[in-house]
Amino acid sequence: MSITRHDSNQRMSQLVVHGNTAYLAGQVADDFNADITTQTQQVLAKVESLLATAGSDKDHILSATIIIKDMAQFGEMNAVWDAWVADSGKPARAAIQADMAAPNILVEICVIAAVK
Template sequence: MGIQRIGPGARMSEISVFNGVLYLAGQVPKETRGRDIREQTAEVLGMIDGLLEGAGSNRTRLLSCQIYLRDMALFAPMNEVRDTWVAAGQAPARATVQAALASPGCDIEIVAVAAA
């Protein structure tokens, strides 16, 4: 079985697909950089929804998420948004860590893995 790459670029693909599993690249806010973590989180989750939909999947098929926050003080307000986004009974495995993010103005980056 081959590897399919969706949205390939010079440094990364938006999604790599192998054996029925979608591996999404880390998603960071584009329009809400420098704004409230709630807005940034909502934007990133919307981007994930769009990528999953484009690949024939959806958030109920998420297997895992790694959430990177610029500051752990943003954990509670990020969860306010994320907890309403996750379908009841469908929460994926998850890790949340504090990290120095590469994109200026970004307080969050989310990497997701989902079943196709």
């Protein structure tokens, strides 16, 4: 089975497709100065774009890992997630609080999805 890597640099690829499975690197917002709602919206837009590149979509997400900087903002992030995933198959999901690579990153999302 082939492995296809997209948007690679010396350290990582944003998307790796192996067989009928797509693996996305952790996605973060474009605007680190935005609030958690906007950052979550931006992250999910990136996830959708990468899934489309892989030949997949949010209905085919198998698993999602959400890393959040501050659990006090969990409800705000969940409101965006719930609206985004509302009509889709609900993936297995984990959410953890952690220090981020940059101080203004509020949320990072990693997903694994089936390719259609």
